[in-house]
């Protein structure tokens with residue numbers, strides 16, 4: 261146990277040595293921290309974090325509830341300014357909203373007055389993305405099929421299940437092919453079987469379109485299955501406890517990889533770190 | 545009356561005034577028929593008593609009678625004056641209403657679009673909102689004369705503030721996360737307005753528009769009572785001014801018919817939209 265912790269600390273240390281912003285980095289957090297002031301109360305959501313995500317890399321963030329994972333995504337999307345430190349995207353500080361990322365938020369942000377298909381289509385209706393009507397129709401149909409929502413085109417969000425809403429949100433984010441995806445527990449509401457199918461689709465899509473992904477999840481297995489690197493956070497205020505490279509060849513067999521020995525070793529190793537934090541977490 | 549005009553519309557969409565919420569209870573056709581018969585008999589009894597009440601001629605003058613009222617009404621219909629007055633009231637009301645709605649909704653959306661400007665203007669808007677608009681009627685008459693335009697102005701300003709406030713309430717109620725998600729996708733401010741703010745504020749706007757029909761009616765009538773040479777308000781004012789009780793009753797009958805029709809139309813429209821929303 262002691263030896264293992266030692267190893268993990270070394271891994272974390274090694275990961276933080278190559279933090280210098282290089283051209284290949286898509287996202288850099290340099291000493292970025294976040295403190296909220298709320299009704300005279302000071303909430304430290306995130307300690308100073310150093311983390312970089314390389315171009316086309318898939319990085320998964322795991323950690324106890326309330327440790328600041330969503331906050332990190334908000335920083336990268338430019339929805340929140342860091343309280344200290346800097347957030348770089350393509351080597352430049354994120355100032356206003358970061359329009360280069362597609363953000364699938366933890367919260368459901370579907371437009372309630374639009375049907376599922378029209379929700380998915382909304383990004384293609386914008387002036388910055390001129391799309392002909394027939395092309396948009398075709399893309400929407402393809403996305404609906406991809407996320408398994410064929411036949412639900414005309415349902416309003418209130419007429420869809422939680423998992424279906426998540427999938428609609430996913431389709432809406434993917435349809436305009438953003439170069440970077442920020443995903444906040446995108447598959448939390450899905451059953452195990454459907455989750456695997458969606459993971460498979462996501463892997464294929466991000467590989468094929470060479471998308472950079474920052475993926476928040478509380479499911480360690482999901483993180484290992486998909487990610488090039490898994491980052492484990494401490495309980496609030498979040499700080500990086502460990503970063504682990506997942507050296508599994510791609511494309512990965514999403515359905516079977518969970519039963520391999522390598523996977524089990526990764527899982528055990530990361531779970532050891534995570535479970536300490538989860539039990540420490542005051543938010544649960 | 546003016547106190548009613550300045551009541552704030554905090555009503556949420558879907559939340560309706562109690563009087564409009566009356567849905568007919570499920571009734572068998574038999575009991576329904578009895579009710580109609582009972583109502584007819586009640587009205588007949590009332591009118592009968594009114595018509596044949598054994599009172600002195602002096603009292604009869606102030607009391608009038610259904611037959612006299614009907615013949616006065618008939619006279620107005622035949623000589624066309626009824627339609628002229630109705631038309632005058634309707635055109636003031638509709639013009640003022642449409643004007644007030646258009647400007648109120650547009651400015652409300654604009655303030656939603658420019659929150660900083662709105663924050664500067666809030667106290668002024670609140671001050672004007674609190675003012676009973678009917679107090680402005682004499683001023684409008686000085687400024688615009690006793691013709692149609694002063695009345696239209698009064699109606700328009702009454703409706704304007706109601707619609708301004710319900711639109712702003714609607715825009716402020718919008719889920720900021722929806723706005724942010726659209727902006728992240730690359731939507732311009734105009735696109736955010738069209739695709740998020742407006743649809744999200746629409747139920748509020750609609751509620752405001754529905755409620756302000758009544759206020760528009762009240763404001764029109766008040767303006768006509770104060771100074772006019774045409775319209776339903778003038779008809780009442782003129783007849784009572786001439787101590788013509790029968791004429792006053794006849795004008796009130798017209799007014800009742802007018803309000804009942806208006807309420808009926810509003811109820812139908814509301815039922816239609818409620819059906820549409822589900």
Ligand SMILES: Nc1ncnc2c1ncn2[C@@H]1O[C@H](COP(=O)(O)OP(=O)(O)OP(=O)(O)O)[C@@H](O)[C@H]1O
Pocket residue numbers: 296297298303304305324325326327328329330331332366478496
């Ligand atoms: N807008 C805000 N105002 C005040 N406090 C906030 C705000 N957003 C987040 N926080 C606080 O910051 C901390 C981190 O929140 P965050 O949403 O990043 O957690 P998380 O890791 O995503 O948790 P979960 O796994 O439950 O989604 C929480 O304790 C939360 O209370």
Ligand SMILES: [Mg+2]
Pocket residue numbers: 329330331366444
């Ligand atoms: Mg979160």
